[in-house]
Amino acid sequence: MQVPLVDLAAQYRSIQPEIDRAIQRILDRTAFILGDEVRDFEAAFAAYVDAEGAVGVSSGTAAIELSLRAIGLQPGDEVITTAHTFIATAEAISNAGGRPVFVDVEPDTFNLDPNRVEALVTDRTRVILPVHLYGHPADLTALMEIAQRRGLYLIEDAAQAVGAEIDGRRCGSIGHLACFSFYPGKNLGAYGDAGAVTSDDQELLDRIRRMRDHGRTTKYEHVEIGYAERIDALQAAVLAAKLPHLEAWTEARRAHARRYGELLQDLPVTPPVERDGVRHVYHLYVVRSSHRDALLEHLKANGVAAGIHYPIPLHRQPAYAGLGYEEMSLPETERAAAEVLSLPMYPELTEEQLQHICGGVRSFAA
Numbered sequence: 001m002q003v004p005l006v007d008l009a010a011q012y013r014s015i016q017p018e019i020d021r022a023i024q025r026i027l028d029r030t031a032f033i034l035g036d037e038v039r040d041f042e043a044a045f046a047a048y049v050d051a052e053g054a055v056g057v058s059s060g061t062a063a064i065e066l067s068l069r070a071i072g073l074q075p076g077d078e079v080i081t082t083a084h085t086f087i088a089t090a091e092a093i094s095n096a097g098g099r100p101v102f103v104d105v106e107p108d109t110f111n112l113d114p115n116r117v118e119a120l121v122t123d124r125t126r127v128i129l130p131v132h133l134y135g136h137p138a139d140l141t142a143l144m145e146i147a148q149r150r151g152l153y154l155i156e157d158a159a160q161a162v163g164a165e166i167d168g169r170r171c172g173s174i175g176h177l178a179c180f181s182f183y184p185g186k187n188l189g190a191y192g193d194a195g196a197v198t199s200d201d202q203e204l205l206d207r208i209r210r211m212r213d214h215g216r217t218t219k220y221e222h223v224e225i226g227y228a229e230r231i232d233a234l235q236a237a238v239l240a241a242k243l244p245h246l247e248a249w250t251e252a253r254r255a256h257a258r259r260y261g262e263l264l265q266d267l268p269v270t271p272p273v274e275r276d277g278v279r280h281v282y283h284l285y286v287v288r289s290s291h292r293d294a295l296l297e298h299l300k301a302n303g304v305a306a307g308i309h310y311p312i313p314l315h316r317q318p319a320y321a322g323l324g325y326e327e328m329s330l331p332e333t334e335r336a337a338a339e340v341l342s343l344p345m346y347p348e349l350t351e352e353q354l355q356h357i358c359g360g361v362r363s364f365a366a
């Protein structure tokens with residue numbers, strides 16, 4: 001049996017007529033940039049997230065960079081974030097002119113540790129930028145309290161957390177701004193690159209809406225030097241067709257996580273936690289193992305495609321060499337990078353596949 005890490009073809013087969021119709025509609029209209037399709041998807045997505053508004057952009061990375069520009073980040077401003085994430089989080093900060101200040105993670109959720117944040121706030125700090133890693137919300141209650149008390153913006157990197165909740169509130173509706181990715185493998189995936197920013201602040205949303213489209217206020221008037229970072233109408237149509245299915249897909253992921261928990265009981269891997277009051281959306285199902293690399297190889301030999309998210313912390317990436325991060329030590333981040341293993345996770349996983357995967361973990365342990 002072969003089990004991929006994600007199976008986008010299985011999902012397409014399950015909703016093929018709806019997707020094909022959406023794509024055909026765009027071809028018939030030949031309206032490819034912004035317009036009704038984008039507006040309709042933005043409204044539906046804002047309603048899903050329970051935010052006042054959403055702006056579709058070209059990727060999750062663009063969502064973060066435009067959010068930072070919209071709040072007026074200045075060269076050298078500091079943004080407190082995590083080094084245990086996809087590089088896009090820090091890359092967007094750097095490209096917006098800011099300096100990522102990496103804080104260590106909590107060992108159970110792998111999210112930015114709020115207890116370590118305040119010691120890093122300086123007079124250059126403008127933003128706290130937590131990532132809801134793997135689909136488990138960061139501790140926004142604690143982080144928003146710090147942000148408000150210290151006069152900072154809180155921008156959520158919700159790329160992996162569409163539909164996740166804290167005490168019944170959706171990720172994307174809590175921070176000043178929130179950034180989503182619709183990269184194909186994400187829980188709500190486009191058929192190409194796409195992303196969105198959500199917020200309750202109409203002024204910030206208007207600024208981002210203008211910036212994504214050449215700083216334009218009317219067809220011919222450009223009030224600032226902007227960007228070409230719009231979402232495609234084609235992607236908006238695909239996403240609008242998929243959005244009504246997202247809750248069912250998320251519940252399927254959560255059911256698979258519960259089944260994993262049963263099947264992995266008594267085996268020498270640490271399953272993910274789900275804190276009280278939290279809805280984890282399991283973008284990834286990540287366990288810890290002190291023999292991670294050998295386990296990965298064993299699973300591969302048994303037809304199971306596991307993955308590592310992420311093996312090199314950002315303060316150890318060559319891209320960040322020479323920028324003063326060499327001396328820095330983030331013990332929990334470094335331990336996580338050495339121990340995390342992502343087991344296959346997607347809504348269409350079957351009981352047979354789950355048993356096969358966990359059988360592989362069992363035979364490795366033996």
Ligand SMILES: *Cc1c(COP(=O)(O)O)cnc(C)c1O
Binds near residue numbers: 060061088157180193
């Ligand atoms: C995927 C991802 C991004 C970037 O999204 P893109 O759409 O690929 O640009 C940013 N942050 C995190 C945590 C991600 O997982």
